[in-house]
Amino acid sequence: MTPDEQSVFKDKLAIDQDGIIEKGLIAGISPRSIYNRLKTEDRAKLILTATVVITVAVLFFIILFISYNSLDAITQIGMWEFLTGASWSPGSGAYGASSLIVGTFLVTGGAILFALPVGLGVAIYINDVASPRVKSVLKPLCELFAGIPSVVYGFLGIVVLVPLLLDIFPNHLSYGYSWLAGSLVLGIMALPTIISVSQDSLAAVPRSYREASMAMGATKWETTRKVVMHSAVSGIAAAAILGIGRAIGETMAVMMVTGNAANFPEPLWNIFDRVRTLTGSIALEMGESVHGSLHYSALFLLALVLLVIVLTVNLSARRIVRRTKMKMGEIAKPSRETKIAQMMSPITKSFEAVSDRYKETAVKIAIYAFIFAFAFMISSLFIGTYGGLAIGVLAATILFISKKLSKMLGPKHVQKVVYSSLGVVVLAVVAILVVFLAIIFVRGMPAMSMDFITSPPSHSGAEGGIWPAIVGTLELMLGTALIAFPLGVCSGVYMSQYAKDSKFVRVARQAIDALKGTPSIIFGLFGMSMLVIMFGWGYSLIGGCITLALMVLPTIIKTTEEAVSAVPAELSEASAAMGASKWQTISKVVLPAAMGGVITGFILSVGRAIGETAPIMFTAAVAFKTTVGFALFEPIMALPYHLYYLVSEVPGATDNQYGTAMVLMMIVIVLFAAASLIRRTYNKKVGW
Amino acid sequence: MDINIPIRKNCITALIGPSGCGKSTLIRVFNRMCDLVEGTKTEGIVFFDGENICKPNTDVLALRKKVGMIFQKPNPFPMTIKDNITYGPKLHGVKDQKELDEIVEESLKKAALWEEVKDRLHVSALSLSGGQQQRLCIARALSINPEVILMDEPTSALDPMATAKIEELSLELKKNYTVVTVTHNMQQARRISDYTGFMYLGRLEEFGRTKDIFENPQNELTKRYVSGIFG
Incomplete structure (x- = not known):
């Protein structure tokens, strides 16, 4: 062992009063072998750390490159004009991205609106009803469908969904390529993720919560709805936002079926109109734009906007999850309360007491309002404003009656109805996915x-x-x-x-x-x-x-x-x-x-x-x-x-x-x- | 299985015995919580209010409303203290806010928790200490006015102070309710119960007044168990 090595070694162990190292007295192990071990230890840690540094650097460089390339557009077009301008027409020098941003949110929103309830329903079915055997089929199936490439989903959208929509709504769709088609394809793509993430969080709810609820005479469904979903809410929210984040950034499938018209739907809830998303614009136009031109830079600015949106969504997801967990006492609240918070505490407390009392009423009103608005928007596309209003009222009434009816039926029958309808949903989802696969393989065979x-x-x-x-x-x-x-x-x-x-x-x-x-x-x-x-x-x-x-x-x-x-x-x-x-x-x-x-x-x-x-x-x-x-x-x-x-x-x-x-x-x-x-x-x- | 056991009204009946002897399994039959385990089979008859609750067509939801249960580990829901208590009444159709508030206060008082939490009904139940959580679970069980309370080793996850409180509470509860408790702790059975059953390998070896079981056991096994020779 060289003196140099020895000093390193002494540093490491900070023991050598008796010259143990020189004499090699540590349990008969030679100093050199210990030294080598420490060296390997250091090297391993260094290499591992370096890989993490690379990962962090990647994010840094991505942000750097995207921002750098969009500088031209920011200075020449102006951020405000870019974000609020209504017309996107690079050929004539109009760079207003608002219709693209709105289009992105519309397609994503539509997708989540149907994928979240359906996905959650399937997750509940897997968790509550499915036998171990059915489970062992459904879960891998989910993974497989999460693995279908987005371009294949887009292709299926074009060959299956678009003609189907044209058949169903011949008077309302001029092309088939539409917001509706985009949202449907995107929703189907998001389903596997939503199902598996929310099922994981449902399954993670401790069994003891279930037992406590059942021991008080609640049915399985009541337990799921009131206790399990309540406890899993942070996980389900995470699933939803993860789905949204992914949907916003999805490119190929969306671009292939939305029709890519850079305009606002007319009226804004016209799901039959064509829309264009941020990702679609980038993918469509990047190939045509000249490197270094304003158009090129504007596309990078679109990417920057997209990146900011996605990062914001993901960041807020983490905050929401943290806050719910804190509220439920799963993780500790920060111990230091600010002075303002302390001063406000009597107010917030009384507010909590009041809000607690009216929370349920507020939620109820919100649900009715939502159902009404949704029914109105969809039906007004077919039968005009007054017809839409009538249908909206009808939908709210149906909801009201079905709630009364469920009370009359009693919890056991409600459970039966709910679980069997969930079974139907599961069957439908599985059928759609299996049909998708079958179409590819049946029609692909002749080419083979x-x-x-x-x-x-x-x-x-x-x-x-x-x-x-x-x-x-x-x-x-x-x-x-x-x-x-x-x-x-x-x-x-x-x-x-x-x-x-x-x-x-x-x-x-x-x-x-x-x-x-x-x-x-x-x-x-x-x-x-x-x-x-x-x-x-x-x-x-x-x-x-x-x-x-x-x-x-x-x-x-x-x-x-x-x-x-x-x-x-x-x-x-x-x-x-x-x-x-x-x-x-x-x-x-x-x-x-x-x-x-x-x-x-x-x-x-x-x-x-x-x-x-x-x-x-x-x-x-x-x-x-x-x-x-x-x-x-x-x-x-x-x-x-x-x-x-x-x-x-x-x-x-x-x-x-x-x-x-x-x-x-x-x-x-x-x-x-x-x-x-x-x-x-x-x-x-x-x-x- | 060879079990024949009377549960007397307004008394505390304790089930003791070594681990794996079937105490918890037996107590879970009393409110049919055993149904939750896949592939459970029950044989025999359990009479409650003159009805055999082991019949397949028993309304288990109504049964569980009458026969409440406290679990080994405190398991409050991750909701506020208040929501924990109102959960059961809402489930069984109570809607009036005033009535709910009354139930909350009454149940918490019965569970000797009211004084400690009355100012923070809106905080998460998970912020309470272990002993408080268990008393909250008792309050939650009381909120739907059961007739019988089953306790499945209710103090095994608690420290001695909290255990003493729960024991004290059990003695208070038997005035209005019938209590069946499963315990690992022989001394606990001796301190609080009126009747004791000793179980071993799925059989009820001996049943009688607690005093008799501990001071004058008839069965050789019981004698050895309560004197600590095995266990």
């Missing part, structure tokens, strides 16, 4: 042939095969995995095992959450402005891989953190008690035990990544390419972009459209099956 798989496209993709797109997608998958796995897993391990409540960790957590909610098209713009333009790589495989890897990074960090944290503390204690260092414990005991969960989460996120279109359409993917090879700095073809291209640019390529969608779905399903297989094997092996 050895030729289709193994030959390059011809006639702009209307003829020929998709071999380059398959190879490109697999290359993207491999590259994304190679970049995202080490970064994501290391950061996840750090966040689970090393993170303390320091400023750095808090910032990192916020950054990871923010990145997780960031729309995929923002990653696309970031990749484009940095990799394609600044680094001068042009459209390239590596650019696509990096962009996708950054996009899935936060999800991988989260799933890794969860899987590692789920390893029982007894295991690491047992290892530590035998003299293992922290890193030895982590690498030899904790990580192997958590590997099943880590890999499952990783595969699922990669599966989601390769279905993405928005991040690669401006960084890597081109419409046409005949050669196949592994060239990092060459552009590639990819299945999702190819499908989008065929659907939007190549009329009459129906067979190849379905065929491409089918191959893409098959890859997703294979990944999904692999993930659940791994999970099952590992669960059996470790048994917790």
Whole structure:
């Protein structure tokens, strides 16, 4: 041991009064081995920390690049004019984004309005009624549908939903492409997330609450409605807002079915009108805009607005969840009360007492008002204002009567009615999703042939095969995995095992959450402005891989953190008690035990990544390419972009459209099956 | 199973015995909470008010209104103290705010909690201490005016001070209610109960006046258990 090493070592241990280290007297272990161990320990921690720093830096750079590129637009158009201007027409120099912002909120709002109640209903059914067997079918089904690429949903919207809507409302829809279609597709896409998140929070409600309620003579449904949902409200709110955040940032599916007319619906609740969203505008126009022009910069400003909206939504979600938890006493209130709060406390207290008394009445009035307004808006589109008013009153009356009726029926019958209607909802949801899958596979079959798989496209993709797109997608998958796995897993391990409540960790957590909610098209713009333009790589495989890897990074960090944290503390204690260092414990005991969960989460996120279109359409993917090879700095073809291209640019390529969608779905399903297989094997092996 | 046990009105009946002997299972039959466990099967007859409550067509909701239950760990709902108490009455159709307020006060007084919480009925019940939470659960059970109160090891999660309060409260409660309590703690059974049943491996080994069970047990097993030779 050199003197240099010795001094480091002494620093570390701060014991050496008796020259123990020089003599090597610590329990017969040589000083050198201890020194090496400490060095490994330091290195491991350093590497893990570095990966977290990279993640934080990514968010910083995304904000930097998007803002920097939108500077021109801010200075030349002006923020106020940009946000409030009603006309968006880049060709004639009009950059008013208000209709796009409103359009975004309308489509999202419509989607949540139907997806939240339906999703919550399905979650309640899974939690209360479904037998373990039904549960074991529904839950993986949910995961599978969460994995269907957005471009496929958009494609299904075009081939199934739009014609269907035209059939149902022939007098009201001129194109079929509409706000209604957008909200329906978006809502169906959001369903799996809403179902699984709210079911998790329902299931997390302690059994003892249920027992206490049932012991007082409440039925299962009464218990669910009044106690379980009350306790799970923060989780359900989180599910809703998570759904909203994701829906606002959704690009491909929305763009494909909303009709993309940059105007306000007339009247504002006309669900049959065409609308255009922020994401849709960016994706549609970025390809046409000239780099450095005002138009180009204005699109980045749209992205900035989108980013601000999404971050605000996610941030407020966290606050709402925290506040509800605080109110219910699940987490402690901050102990320091401000002076103002103290002075106000008699007032707030009496207000609470009053509000408590009238809370129920207020909620009741709100529900009736909502039902009335909703019925009025929808029906007035068909039968005019007066007819709408009549229908609104009718709807409120029906609600009133059904409430009275439920009281007469008694709690047991109400439960029966509620649970069986929920059963119908579940059946409908499952049916829709299964039909979606069936359509792709039935219509995709005719296109399948050895030729289709193994030959390059011809006639702009209307003829020929998709071999380059398959190879490109697999290359993207491999590259994304190679970049995202080490970064994501290391950061996840750090966040689970090393993170303390320091400023750095808090910032990192916020950054990871923010990145997780960031729309995929923002990653696309970031990749484009940095990799394609600044680094001068042009459209390239590596650019696509990096962009996708950054996009899935936060999800991988989260799933890794969860899987590692789920390893029982007894295991690491047992290892530590035998003299293992922290890193030895982590690498030899904790990580192997958590590997099943880590890999499952990783595969699922990669599966989601390769279905993405928005991040690669401006960084890597081109419409046409005949050669196949592994060239990092060459552009590639990819299945999702190819499908989008065929659907939007190549009329009459129906067979190849379905065929491409089918191959893409098959890859997703294979990944999904692999993930659940791994999970099952590992669960059996470790048994917790 | 070989159990034949009378539960006397306005008395405290205690069930004692080692873990896993079936005390809690038995008490959960009395208000059919056993139904919540999947695949439960009950045999035999339990008479309450002249009705066999184990019949399949029993109205379990009405039964549970009459036979309340206190659980091992305090389980107040994550709502305000007031909402915890009004939950049951609202469930069974009380709507009038004034009446609800009266029920809140009365139930909390009966549970000896009123003085401690009357100024903060609008705070979360989870902010109370463990002992207070358990008394709140008792108040919640009392809010719907049951006839019988089942207690499933109500003090096993509490400290000695809080336990003493609950025991005191039980003695007060038996004036108006019939109490059945399951306990791990032999001394507790001895202190508060009028009748005691000793269970072992799913059988009721001995039942009688508490004094007799502890001072003059007839059964060899009971003798060994109450004298602490096994347990």
